[in-house]
Amino acid sequence: MSDVRNLLACKSCKMLFDSEALKEQKLPLSECPQCRGQLTKDWQGYLAVVDFEKSEIAKTMGISKNGKYALKVR
Numbered sequence: 001m002s003d004v005r006n007l008l009a010c011k012s013c014k015m016l017f018d019s020e021a022l023k024e025q026k027l028p029l030s031e032c033p034q035c036r037g038q039l040t041k042d043w044q045g046y047l048a049v050v051d052f053e054k055s056e057i058a059k060t061m062g063i064s065k066n067g068k069y070a071l072k073v074r
């Protein structure tokens with residue numbers, strides 16, 4: 001499990017990405033691989049969605065894919 005401080009949040013879909021993993025895949029650290037939104041280090045709190053279809057929070061947040069999501073993105 002990687003350090004939470006290495007995680008970047010997407011300003012659009014709020015999904016979190018490990019900056020080390022992005023580097024390994026030669027992906028830009030400025031762009032969300034999911035939706036092309038802007039990635040930021042400025043986020044707080046996170047939510048791990050393991051079964052979005054059964055998660056009320058995921059529904060509220062409009063999440064339609066399992067993964068880690070930032071609760072607050074600035």
Ligand SMILES: [Zn+2]
Nearest residue numbers: 010013032035
């Ligand atoms: Zn995104």
